[in-house]
Amino acid sequence: MNLYELTMQQAHRLLSEKEVSSQELTAAVIDRIKTVDEKTNAYITVAEKTAMEEARLADKIISEGNTLPLTGIPIAIKDLICTEGIRTTCASKILENFIPPYDAAVIKKLKNEGAVIVGKVNMDEFAMGSSTEHSSMKLTHNPWDLERIPGGSSGGAAVAVAADMCLGSLGSDTGGSIRQPASHCGVVGMKPTYGRVSRFGLVAFASSLDQIGPLTKNVRDCAMLMKVISGYDPSDSTSVPKDVPDYTLLFQDGLKGITVGIPKEYQSTKGLNPEVSAAIKSAVRTIEAIGADCIEVSLPHVEYAVAAYYVIASSEASSNLARYDGVKYGFRDKGNGNLLGMYRSTRSKGFGTEVQRRIIIGTYCLSAGYYDAYYKKASQVRTLIMEDFSRAFKTCHVILSPVAPTPAFKIGEKYDDPLTMYLSDIFTLSANLAGIPGMSIPCGFSSEGLPIGLQIMGNHFNEEVMFKVAHNFEKATDFHIQKPVL
Amino acid sequence: MKITKDKVIHVANLARLELDKASMETFANQIGRVIDYIGLLNTVKTEGVKPTTHAIFLTNAFREDEEKNHLNLKKTLSNAPEKEEEHFIVPKIIGG
Numbered sequence: 001m002n003l004y005e006l007t008m009q010q011a012h013r014l015l016s017e018k019e020v021s022s023q024e025l026t027a028a029v030i031d032r033i034k035t036v037d038e039k040t041n042a043y044i045t046v047a048e049k050t051a052m053e054e055a056r057l058a059d060k061i062i063s064e065g066n067t068l069p070l071t072g073i074p075i076a077i078k079d080l081i082c083t084e085g086i087r088t089t090c091a092s093k094i095l096e097n098f099i100p101p102y103d104a105a106v107i108k109k110l111k112n113e114g115a116v117i118v119g120k121v122n123m124d125e126f127a128m129g130s131s132t133e134h135s136s137m138k139l140t141h142n143p144w145d146l147e148r149i150p151g152g153s154s155g156g157a158a159v160a161v162a163a164d165m166c167l168g169s170l171g172s173d174t175g176g177s178i179r180q181p182a183s184h185c186g187v188v189g190m191k192p193t194y195g196r197v198s199r200f201g202l203v204a205f206a207s208s209l210d211q212i213g214p215l216t217k218n219v220r221d222c223a224m225l226m227k228v229i230s231g232y233d234p235s236d237s238t239s240v241p242k243d244v245p246d247y248t249l250l251f252q253d254g255l256k257g258i259t260v261g262i263p264k265e266y267q268s269t270k271g272l273n274p275e276v277s278a279a280i281k282s283a284v285r286t287i288e289a290i291g292a293d294c295i296e297v298s299l300p301h302v303e304y305a306v307a308a309y310y311v312i313a314s315s316e317a318s319s320n321l322a323r324y325d326g327v328k329y330g331f332r333d334k335g336n337g338n339l340l341g342m343y344r345s346t347r348s349k350g351f352g353t354e355v356q357r358r359i360i361i362g363t364y365c366l367s368a369g370y371y372d373a374y375y376k377k378a379s380q381v382r383t384l385i386m387e388d389f390s391r392a393f394k395t396c397h398v399i400l401s402p403v404a405p406t407p408a409f410k411i412g413e414k415y416d417d418p419l420t421m422y423l424s425d426i427f428t429l430s431a432n433l434a435g436i437p438g439m440s441i442p443c444g445f446s447s448e449g450l451p452i453g454l455q456i457m458g459n460h461f462n463e464e465v466m467f468k469v470a471h472n473f474e475k476a477t478d479f480h481i482q483k484p485v486l
Numbered sequence: 487m488k489i490t491k492d493k494v495i496h497v498a499n500l501a502r503l504e505l506d507k508a509s510m511e512t513f514a515n516q517i518g519r520v521i522d523y524i525g526l527l528n529t530v531k532t533e534g535v536k537p538t539t540h541a542i543f544l545t546n547a548f549r550e551d552e553e554k555n556h557l558n559l560k561k562t563l564s565n566a567p568e569k570e571e572e573h574f575i576v577p578k579i580i581g582g
Contacts (some may be wrong), residue, residue: 101561195542208540237547238540307526318501325502327574329565339577343502356503357513360494361520363501377527379537384530386538416512419519435541460542 022072071114076166094350104201121156151181176428183453194435198233223247261297261396279444311378318362407450
């Protein structure tokens with residue numbers, strides 16, 4: 001077995017037993033990137049020099065017998081999480097040369113554990129997109145079929161994990177941006193409960209929806225990363241002061257006493273691919289066979305989730321992205337020479353078309369005379385969606401659904417049709433609106449050999465029970481072990 | 487609701503964006519389709535429903551008001567497109 005193929009858990013064992021050094025492991029991963037990433041284009045920046053330095057430090061920690069679960073483990077980071085001294089572009093021209101002067105809270109936590117930051121991975125510009133095609137840096141390809149999109153916006157993070165170019169990665173999820181690429185690339189991805197993980201140092205897209213989370217090769221690795229990145233942070237006033245359980249200790253076998261809910265509204269979703277539908281039904285049967293009870297639940301307002309989401313997310317984005325004005329950091333274009341001209345020219349040349357589209361939609365929804373009709377209305381519908389979920393969670397522990405209505409689509413297929421692209425997030429964005437956790441785990445393959453993901457959603461701060469279901473499903477199946485050939 | 491090209495230009499101006507004339511038509515159409523779709527929200531009864539802006543029950547996140555080290559000047563200015571000594575440089579604002 002090649003070192004880069006290790007799971008985080010396997011690597012941790014070999015590192016602590018000193019069978020392998022972090023320098024060997026990190027070098028193997030960087031070598032792997034050099035060999036295969038010219039096909040997939042997952043990385044924007046490979047931080048080879050600092051990564052090898054961090055690996056040396058990790059080996060020192062290990063030799064002193066102070067190994068923590070992530071010590072010496074090479075991790076890839078989505079390029080919108082600030083890393084001190086390592087360029088953080090958000091895949092945007094406007095931040096092309098931005099070198100953060102500080103680390104995000106999650107990066108500090110990784111570094112405190114002695115983890116190795118291998119580099120920064122591609123995404124849709126400012127995380128706005130579902131295919132990673134809206135990156136102004138490069139076009140990322142799905143390792144299972146290079147003509148297809150990897151999903152998005154954390155496309156690079158999912159590809160880096162799927163193609164063994166890191167042992168685990170961190171992405172961000174505003175409407176499905178961790179779960180959907182995880183599903184399309186056949187890896188595990190979790191969007192934690194809103195407030196579980198600090199957003200300090202995460203470049204903001206839609207602040208009431210954004211959440212950082214892990215993408216990994218299996219469920220146990222996901223739990224390992226979750227344990228490290230979760231927890232209250234005084235620098236993020238929306239992070240929640242609540243104890244973090246050791247998720248990996250909660251991996252009991254069997255699902256007796258667990259009730260899973262299947263939303264009846266999702267079964268008749270327009271555009272749901274029959275192979276995806278069949279894979280989900282089969283996954284539900286497997287979970288039942290392990291001992292869970294299965295019931296039907298109703299989420300009557302989820303059909304309005306896409307509309308509510310695009311009002312709320314775009315409105316928040318238009319406000320958050322007002323800070324890019326060519327003054328304090330990032331790209332500047334002088335335009336006609338006066339201040340307003342500089343603002344306009346900087347923003348028009350610095351932002352890509354999808355970002356500009358969303359800023360305009362958001363500004364429109366918030367503008368005088370439209371606020372009540374759009375933003376307020378969407379926020380009320382958000383309440384109704386939250387109430388649907390809280391009603392459902394009175395009768396079940398987790399809710400199961402597809403992650404995406406189809407397997408990965410072809411590059412270019414939806415690029416010029418934003419609305420169709422937005423509708424591909426139909427199963428994931430309700431979790432962001434409701435603030436609940438959601439995860440994607442591999443649950444099958446299409447006839448063309450493309451991965452399909454099962455979505456598991458839980459109630460607020462109930463990641464444990466999701467891990468329990470995911471762990472038991474993974475134990476009973478082998479979808480997560482299969483690898484793309486590159 | 488049909489969204490006109492003029493409306494898109496007006497809103498873009500509010501957001502300090504100037505749109506490329508060549509792609510204007512496509513842009514207005516795409517935005518129009520999204521705005522039309524969003525209109526679906528008007529079919530939901532929301533009378534008396536409180537709006538949600540924050541999905542987790544959290545109020546008044548207090549912290550001690552204490553002195554702390556923040557980014558130093560050098561780091562703060564390190565990404566500035568144009569700077570001079572301790573300042574960000576912007577185009578002339580008054581009388582320009």
